[in-house]
Amino acid sequence: xxxxxxxxxxESGAARMVDVSAKDVSARRATAAGQxxxxxxxxxxxxxxxxxxxxxxxxxxxxxxxxxxxxxxIVPLCHPIALTGVTVDFTxxxxxxxxxxxxxxxxxxxVEMEALTAVAAAGLALVDMVKAVDPAASISDVRxxxxxxxxxxxxxxxxxx
Amino acid sequence: xxxxxxxxxxESGAARMVDVSAKDVSARRATAAGQxxxxxxxxxxxxxxxxxxxxxxxxxxxxxxxxxxxxxxIVPLCHPIALTGVTVDFTxxxxxxxxxxxxxxxxxxxVEMEALTAVAAAGLALVDMVKAVDPAASISDVRxxxxxxxxxxxxxxxxxx
Amino acid sequence: xxxxxxxxxxESGAARMVDVSAKDVSARRATAAGQxxxxxxxxxxxxxxxxxxxxxxxxxxxxxxxxxxxxxxIVPLCHPIALTGVTVDFTxxxxxxxxxxxxxxxxxxxVEMEALTAVAAAGLALVDMVKAVDPAASISDVRxxxxxxxxxxxxxxxxxx
Amino acid sequence: xxxxxxxxxxESGAARMVDVSAKDVSARRATAAGQxxxxxxxxxxxxxxxxxxxxxxxxxxxxxxxxxxxxxxIVPLCHPIALTGVTVDFTxxxxxxxxxxxxxxxxxxxVEMEALTAVAAAGLALVDMVKAVDPAASISDVRxxxxxxxxxxxxxxxxxx
Amino acid sequence: xxxxxxxxxxESGAARMVDVSAKDVSARRATAAGQxxxxxxxxxxxxxxxxxxxxxxxxxxxxxxxxxxxxxxIVPLCHPIALTGVTVDFTxxxxxxxxxxxxxxxxxxxVEMEALTAVAAAGLALVDMVKAVDPAASISDVRxxxxxxxxxxxxxxxxxx
Amino acid sequence: xxxxxxxxxxESGAARMVDVSAKDVSARRATAAGQxxxxxxxxxxxxxxxxxxxxxxxxxxxxxxxxxxxxxxIVPLCHPIALTGVTVDFTxxxxxxxxxxxxxxxxxxxVEMEALTAVAAAGLALVDMVKAVDPAASISDVRxxxxxxxxxxxxxxxxxx
Numbered sequence: 001x002x003x004x005x006x007x008x009x010x011e012s013g014a015a016r017m018v019d020v021s022a023k024d025v026s027a028r029r030a031t032a033a034g035q036x037x038x039x040x041x042x043x044x045x046x047x048x049x050x051x052x053x054x055x056x057x058x059x060x061x062x063x064x065x066x067x068x069x070x071x072x073x074i075v076p077l078c079h080p081i082a083l084t085g086v087t088v089d090f091t092x093x094x095x096x097x098x099x100x101x102x103x104x105x106x107x108x109x110x111v112e113m114e115a116l117t118a119v120a121a122a123g124l125a126l127v128d129m130v131k132a133v134d135p136a137a138s139i140s141d142v143r144x145x146x147x148x149x150x151x152x153x154x155x156x157x158x159x160x161x
Numbered sequence: 162x163x164x165x166x167x168x169x170x171x172e173s174g175a176a177r178m179v180d181v182s183a184k185d186v187s188a189r190r191a192t193a194a195g196q197x198x199x200x201x202x203x204x205x206x207x208x209x210x211x212x213x214x215x216x217x218x219x220x221x222x223x224x225x226x227x228x229x230x231x232x233x234x235i236v237p238l239c240h241p242i243a244l245t246g247v248t249v250d251f252t253x254x255x256x257x258x259x260x261x262x263x264x265x266x267x268x269x270x271x272v273e274m275e276a277l278t279a280v281a282a283a284g285l286a287l288v289d290m291v292k293a294v295d296p297a298a299s300i301s302d303v304r305x306x307x308x309x310x311x312x313x314x315x316x317x318x319x320x321x322x
Numbered sequence: 323x324x325x326x327x328x329x330x331x332x333e334s335g336a337a338r339m340v341d342v343s344a345k346d347v348s349a350r351r352a353t354a355a356g357q358x359x360x361x362x363x364x365x366x367x368x369x370x371x372x373x374x375x376x377x378x379x380x381x382x383x384x385x386x387x388x389x390x391x392x393x394x395x396i397v398p399l400c401h402p403i404a405l406t407g408v409t410v411d412f413t414x415x416x417x418x419x420x421x422x423x424x425x426x427x428x429x430x431x432x433v434e435m436e437a438l439t440a441v442a443a444a445g446l447a448l449v450d451m452v453k454a455v456d457p458a459a460s461i462s463d464v465r466x467x468x469x470x471x472x473x474x475x476x477x478x479x480x481x482x483x
Numbered sequence: 484x485x486x487x488x489x490x491x492x493x494e495s496g497a498a499r500m501v502d503v504s505a506k507d508v509s510a511r512r513a514t515a516a517g518q519x520x521x522x523x524x525x526x527x528x529x530x531x532x533x534x535x536x537x538x539x540x541x542x543x544x545x546x547x548x549x550x551x552x553x554x555x556x557i558v559p560l561c562h563p564i565a566l567t568g569v570t571v572d573f574t575x576x577x578x579x580x581x582x583x584x585x586x587x588x589x590x591x592x593x594v595e596m597e598a599l600t601a602v603a604a605a606g607l608a609l610v611d612m613v614k615a616v617d618p619a620a621s622i623s624d625v626r627x628x629x630x631x632x633x634x635x636x637x638x639x640x641x642x643x644x
Numbered sequence: 645x646x647x648x649x650x651x652x653x654x655e656s657g658a659a660r661m662v663d664v665s666a667k668d669v670s671a672r673r674a675t676a677a678g679q680x681x682x683x684x685x686x687x688x689x690x691x692x693x694x695x696x697x698x699x700x701x702x703x704x705x706x707x708x709x710x711x712x713x714x715x716x717x718i719v720p721l722c723h724p725i726a727l728t729g730v731t732v733d734f735t736x737x738x739x740x741x742x743x744x745x746x747x748x749x750x751x752x753x754x755v756e757m758e759a760l761t762a763v764a765a766a767g768l769a770l771v772d773m774v775k776a777v778d779p780a781a782s783i784s785d786v787r788x789x790x791x792x793x794x795x796x797x798x799x800x801x802x803x804x805x
Numbered sequence: 806x807x808x809x810x811x812x813x814x815x816e817s818g819a820a821r822m823v824d825v826s827a828k829d830v831s832a833r834r835a836t837a838a839g840q841x842x843x844x845x846x847x848x849x850x851x852x853x854x855x856x857x858x859x860x861x862x863x864x865x866x867x868x869x870x871x872x873x874x875x876x877x878x879i880v881p882l883c884h885p886i887a888l889t890g891v892t893v894d895f896t897x898x899x900x901x902x903x904x905x906x907x908x909x910x911x912x913x914x915x916v917e918m919e920a921l922t923a924v925a926a927a928g929l930a931l932v933d934m935v936k937a938v939d940p941a942a943s944i945s946d947v948r949x950x951x952x953x954x955x956x957x958x959x960x961x962x963x964x965x966x
Contacts, residue, residue: 006291006293008220009290013216013217015216016709016731017727017729017730019748021671021728021750055545056170058176058541059545061538065339069394069402070235074282074285075286076220076224076706077289079727081402082401082402084341085340086339087336105343108728113288120282121236123281123303125236128236128274129238133166135316139281139301141299141300142284143297143299143300144296147296175544175570176544176548177548178566179568180587182588182589188826220706222699222820226881227710231878238548241552241563241564242565243885243913244822244885246821247822267913268565327528327616328613330542331538378491378498380863380864381491384867387660395553396546397607397611404751405724406723407662409654409660409661410660411658426663427665428752435607442607442625443557443603446596449596450560450561451489451491453596453627454490455488455489458640458641461517461603461625462622462625464603464606464621464622465620465621466614477618497866498863504832504910504911556874562888563874563885563886563888590887591889652934653934657860657861659860659864700811700818700820710879711879718875719930720864721930721933757933760944764926764944767925772880772883772918775917776811776812777810777811779917780948783944784944785944786925786944787942787943788936788941802941
């Protein structure tokens with residue numbers, strides 16, 4: 001299909017930061033999620049740490065929020081963007097931590113990369129936190145759930161509607 | 162098990178950058194991997210872009226190498242470390258890109274977080290590259306395959322030996 | 323008081339970058355100040371260095387200006403913001419250096435954290451500069467003097483009006 | 484005194500990063516402290532937030548730890564250094580939060596700037612957290628309490644021994 | 645000429661980030677160029693590497709794009725700016741690589757520093773790439789070719805119109 | 806010549822951070838230089854600014870020193886390195902500013918990229934400073950003059966011995 005190309009490389013294959021000057025400034029929001037896969041023992045430690053002054057999940061949450069801000073520094077072709085809000089949440093399962101991030105902006109491009117980077121950074125911070133107990137911990141299913149705003153409007157992941 | 166604790170929080174639950182002053186400087190190496198899950202159409206575009214001057218995979222490789230260097234900035238409790246080598250490789254499957262990163266140091270702590278961060282950053286750059294064609298692309302199985310060196314010596318993932 | 327809460331944590335106590343998408347873009351300005359406390363000997367050295375080509379105060383001034391730009395990287399829950407102007411000034415007293423910073427923006431949130439970070443960074447650079455002569459040098463009274471613009475309008479420190 | 488000069492500027496007054504190549508690698512440690520000055524109401528909110536999942540102090544602690552790592556980026560003439568450990572602690576008083584940071588390295592220069600930067604960054608994060616409730620909150624007495632290691636050996640603040 | 649002053653220092657000589665709050669938001673574009681000077685042997689290696697999977701030029705291109713984003717971090721008095729597009733291109737000569745960068749924004753100040761920083765960063769990455777073969781490689785003629793938009797309108801380099 | 810290859814790409818053309826784990830830690834030093842080309846009017850302004858409190862050259866010097874520290878962040882395949890000293894000097898000519906940087910380390914790789922980055926960053930800061938007066942200012946001849954230490958020993962630029 002001739003019209004389906006990678007937008008981030010030009011016709012000669014050269015990488016570029018796509019020109020978005022002509023796009024409208026509008027409120028945009030993205031939700032991404034991912035999962036830490038670990039052991040029941042680790043989840044138990046995180047739960048106990050969820051008690052007074054336990055910083056384990058806070059470290060990961062802050063890693064996620066700061067990760068969202070670092071997106072243009074981590075993802076080479078991303079535009080620097082005026083993030084207007086970020087939240088990162090965790091749900092503890094039996095052997096998993098579900099990570100969800102919501103990012104907002106009022107700018108010219110979407111914020112799904114910021115939401116994905118928040119999830120990845122939070123996931124990396126969780127692995128770092130638990131790796132002495134579970135060196136096999138992994139991060140999976142880092143994906144966009146939903147994006148809203150901009151010209152393309154609402155996109156929502158089919159298998160999770 | 163009372164003795165199994167999260168090393169990154171103290172007995173009161175406060176986060177800390179663990180003191181590694183007394184650990185030996187030694188050659189250490191870590192290998193991590195992960196997977197971009199996308200569509201056959203995207204893989205085809207990446208393959209074609211693998212032709213002259215195609216920068217798509219190069220962007221992701223460099224994102225991975227630079228991501229490894231940014232680890233102490235992304236993962237809050239990681240020590241700044243003297244990375245002495247980083248490689249990032251890609252294997253194109255039918256609907257996947259397998260990402261592998263190897264990191265090396267001659268320092269006081271292991272480099273598995275650097276390898277994992279390289280894989281995550283490369284994965285994020287790939288998603289950014291293909292998201293206009295496949296907005297549902299995801300990153301999975303970001304995990305350590307193997308770590309060598311230091312007091313604990315060789316650790317290798319059981320299910321992938 | 324039920325309505326008085328920390329805005330940066332939600333009702334469950336989780337940290338967040340507050341959503342400011344709905345706030346108006348408007349001209350905002352903040353002034354912050356602080357003080358380096360040191361010895362008369364150090365002040366004398368800084369004064370002499372204030373002569374041709376003396377870089378001591380310039381280093382601190384630039385640390386302050388660059389510190390203002392790094393605010394979202396240093397203060398975890400701060401929004402990235404379009405700073406439109408920063409000045410940092412010093413007044414040498416007998417055993418003190420008074421540091422004043424003014425920051426400006428045309429954005430959705432105030433810039434008092436940027437002004438405070440400029441003062442703190444300039445203060446740290448001054449301590450670094452003089453610590454070989456006065457290892458007991460300290461930074462005090464880092465505070466907002468005045469903020470203007472935005473919905474809340476003018477706020478000015480009572481004891482310094 | 485002719486021999487007492489600012490080490491960070493040369494004889495012509497030009498700033499420089501002092502050459503420490505010839506200094507010995509040795510274990511070094513520094514302790515710094517500082518104080519957030521606020522209202523009893525804020526302290527009460529922080530205490531309550533010290534309950535399950537309250538992230539307020541965790542945000543400041545992590546800002547401090549990450550701030551220590553960012554020192555060479557914030558303080559222009561500081562050497563990049565291999566931090567081997569950082570802790571940041573808080574003691575709530577009636578209207579104050581006492582901030583203490585301990586930094587460690589095994590490198591060629593001391594880590595007191597890293598400890599001071601940790602205290603300043605934690606203080607800034609606390610101000611950011613409480614500023615909606617107490618816009619007059621300030622940071623004071625950011626100072627080195629003690630440094631150990633290196634050629635100069637132990638230095639300890641007189642008024643706080 | 646009394647009215648011709650360095651805008652980045654005030655009347656007392658103190659550096660400042662100039663206040664641009666009152667300037668209009670408008671579409672702006674800048675083009676800068678520069679040259680890597682090296683040997684015919686290196687150019688031949690770069691050409692050959694221009695074949696399948698060769699990352700050499702891609703590394704330099706990405707260094708340029710990311711360098712443009714880092715401008716406010718590298719150039720002390722530059723405003724942080726919302727870059728809306730960056731391209732970096734290379735033309736191989738006999739013993740030279742001509743580097744061209746185009747930057748775009750819709751903001752309050754021009755983007756010529758961003759274009760120059762992109763060229764310089766790409767040039768540095770090229771030198772790093774070839775220095776084992778040609779330790780004498782150099783970067784020259786880093787200059788603005790053209791800037792458009794804003795109150796001053798079009799400026800174009802005389803000797804290259 | 807088959808054996809002359811770009812060390813930063815492997816046999817398949819993929820970029821990498823070369824493994825230097827086996828290289829010796831040794832004292833290394835590099836000197837680089839470059840030139841700002843501008844007008845006699847600008848040089849006159851810089852000279853006058855060289856008087857009391859003039860920050861113009863100080864801004865460029867600090868940009869150079871901080872640029873040296875940012876090298877691994879700007880040049881994608883550079884190793885993070887323990888810089889032990891940086892100086893940046895300027896010589897004003899009739900229509901030029903000669904920029905010289907000396908960098909030192911005690912580490913596993915040379916510091917010529919750090920010296921070149923210091924020169925480039927200082928040059929960019931100078932252009933930024935003078936661009937309102939001379940929009941045609943350019944940076945040229947950014948090159949290594951001399952490197953010492955490590956296995957290859959002394960290398961010195963032929964045309965400038």
